[in-house]
Amino acid sequence: MFELREVCKSFGELRALHSISLKIKPGLITGLIGPNGSGKTSLVNIMSGVYPIDSGQILLDGKDISGATSDQISRLGVFRTFQHIRIFERMTVIENVISAMISLEPFSLNELLGQVRKPDDPKVKVAQNMLEIMEMEEESTLFASELPLPKRRRLEIARALARDPKVILLDEPAGGMTPKETESLAHLILKHVAPGRTCLVIEHKMDLIAEVCEDLCVLHHGEKIAQGEPLVVFNQPEVIEAYLGRG
Amino acid sequence: MLNDYLLTVISNIGMISLIALSAYLLLITGEISFGQQAYFGISAYSGAIATTLWGWPFWIALLFGSFLAAIAAGVVSALTVRISGLYFSIATLAFSEMVRLSLLKFSYQKEIDGELVGPNGAEGFGEIRWIFENNISVFQYTLLIYLILFLVLICLLLIERSGLGMIFRMLGQDPMLTRVQGLNTVIYKVIAAVLAGFIAGLGGMLYAHSLTFIEPQIFNVMLGVHSLAYGLIGGLGTVFGPLIGVALDIGFLESIRVIHGYRMIVFGGLVALMLIFMPRGVLDENRVYRLRLALRNWFRV
Numbered sequence: 382m383f384e385l386r387e388v389c390k391s392f393g394e395l396r397a398l399h400s401i402s403l404k405i406k407p408g409l410i411t412g413l414i415g416p417n418g419s420g421k422t423s424l425v426n427i428m429s430g431v432y433p434i435d436s437g438q439i440l441l442d443g444k445d446i447s448g449a450t451s452d453q454i455s456r457l458g459v460f461r462t463f464q465h466i467r468i469f470e471r472m473t474v475i476e477n478v479i480s481a482m483i484s485l486e487p488f489s490l491n492e493l494l495g496q497v498r499k500p501d502d503p504k505v506k507v508a509q510n511m512l513e514i515m516e517m518e519e520e521s522t523l524f525a526s527e528l529p530l531p532k533r534r535r536l537e538i539a540r541a542l543a544r545d546p547k548v549i550l551l552d553e554p555a556g557g558m559t560p561k562e563t564e565s566l567a568h569l570i571l572k573h574v575a576p577g578r579t580c581l582v583i584e585h586k587m588d589l590i591a592e593v594c595e596d597l598c599v600l601h602h603g604e605k606i607a608q609g610e611p612l613v614v615f616n617q618p619e620v621i622e623a624y625l626g627r628g
Numbered sequence: 629m630l631n632d633y634l635l636t637v638i639s640n641i642g643m644i645s646l647i648a649l650s651a652y653l654l655l656i657t658g659e660i661s662f663g664q665q666a667y668f669g670i671s672a673y674s675g676a677i678a679t680t681l682w683g684w685p686f687w688i689a690l691l692f693g694s695f696l697a698a699i700a701a702g703v704v705s706a707l708t709v710r711i712s713g714l715y716f717s718i719a720t721l722a723f724s725e726m727v728r729l730s731l732l733k734f735s736y737q738k739e740i741d742g743e744l745v746g747p748n749g750a751e752g753f754g755e756i757r758w759i760f761e762n763n764i765s766v767f768q769y770t771l772l773i774y775l776i777l778f779l780v781l782i783c784l785l786l787i788e789r790s791g792l793g794m795i796f797r798m799l800g801q802d803p804m805l806t807r808v809q810g811l812n813t814v815i816y817k818v819i820a821a822v823l824a825g826f827i828a829g830l831g832g833m834l835y836a837h838s839l840t841f842i843e844p845q846i847f848n849v850m851l852g853v854h855s856l857a858y859g860l861i862g863g864l865g866t867v868f869g870p871l872i873g874v875a876l877d878i879g880f881l882e883s884i885r886v887i888h889g890y891r892m893i894v895f896g897g898l899v900a901l902m903l904i905f906m907p908r909g910v911l912d913e914n915r916v917y918r919l920r921l922a923l924r925n926w927f928r929v
Contacts, residue, residue: 469802497790
């Protein structure tokens with residue numbers, strides 16, 4: 382289980398996260414919403430170790446991982462995607478998926494110096510599998526820079542899944558997608574990403590949130606203002622006020 | 629047929645290819661080093677001291693010089709691991725100038741057969757006579773250079789296909805994303821630098837014994853700039869890219885007498901044009917991949 386205890390993070394004068402306490406329920410899909418600038422991406426960045434926190438505690442399965450770097454957190458089984466898509470553009474699609482599996486045994490010479498692109502390599506098999514799940518097997522030999530945006534987002538998810546992580550953090554997985562593409566993504570998340578995992582999904586598209594999330598957390602000005610069942614949370618006055626202003 | 633001039637050009641291509649490969653290795657990890665000539669120089673001096681003053685066997689001296697270069701590269705890399713981009717370039721340039729200026733002050737001479745031999749500051753280091761003492765012809769030495777270049781190429785090709793090679797390319801594209809894939813980027817940056825230092829060192833030691841006379845001025849920043857340009861012209865998609873760059877510059881521009889005086893103008897213009905139209909060289913990653921696919925299909929048919 383992922384747990385944050387009174388976590389604070391500031392960038393200079395800007396208070397991005399203020400004393401956030403949050404439990405992400407294991408095995409469920411938790412949604413994270415909030416108006417622009419409310420601290421959603423900062424939260425994912427501190428959970429994945431990209432930024433260090435100023436104070437508070439981050440716990441993974443009861444173990445304090447507050448000072449861990451992003452590579453250590455990944456090796457503990459937490460993988461993420463990015464709102465501003467990050468893929469290795471000068472590598473092929475399948476190499477992008479393999480890239481997540483190289484550190485399985487960090488300092489084994491065998492692992493480092495063995496060939497990574499042999500067709501019968503278990504990593505290649507896993508990568509092909511992941512691309513199939515994301516319905517991208519036809520693109521596997523393309524250069525990643527040739528992919529259109531929705532496929533890039535799916536590639537990020539395939540890459541995160543390749544390590545079979547315990548926790549997966551999706552930062553706006555449907556950003557820039559059409560309603561139809563969003564719909565099929567929601568289906569993929571429910572069928573292939575969520576089972577057996579703890580998921581955190583940041584999204585602006587409420588229909589996606591309503592469809593996939595079992596728990597919902599709302600951020601506003603760097604503070605948590607609500608958490609609970611999505612339909613209940615949607616109707617809370619604080620949440621309506623954060624989004625629409627006071628009536 | 630193979631006269632000595634031609635052989636000198638060919639052996640120069642081989643030795644300079646090694647420093648070009650060293651700069652290339654850092655380029656693919658995303659760092660522009662203006663300091664590879666320092667490792668070339670460190671190994672040239674220490675290797676030549678080992679054979680002429682201490683009477684060490686050639687191979688041991690070659691490894692000794694290259695290891696010293698690799699250690700220096702590792703130390704510089706460990707110190708600069710937190711900086712990147714322009715700052716990394718400036719730091720490597722500063723280090724290489726430190727080495728060159730120290731060599732200008734470095735004097736270590738011994739009397740051998742009634743003559744003072746050894747590096748003597750700005751006067752340089754002459755009488756590196758290993759080739760003559762062992763009756764090795766220019767042709768044989770050229771073969772030796774290409775044997776070592778061949779071994780280095782094999783190693784680099786194997787690395788290219790390995791997980792380590794993939795990590796180098798990942799680092800060159802997005803260090804933060806590489807970290808998020810669970811890789812400790814610091815270690816791999818240092819590994820790349822050490823390997824690059826070692827390869828530059830091999831070239832430097834061979835260079836000293838080929839020229840028989842070295843001076844600090846040889847290892848100035850222009851050597852480093854050239855070794856970067858070779859990769860950028862030839863391409864960063866394969867280890868053969870920098871070799872194409874070297875062959876073009878030394879084999880063509882420097883050797884053809886007609887354009888001899890204009891070499892730097894042509895070369896500089898070429899670099900500028902390449903950076904505009906093919907920023908990652910002729911054989912960039914995309915073209916290399918397409919070429920590989922085409923070759924594979926061709927062999928299947």
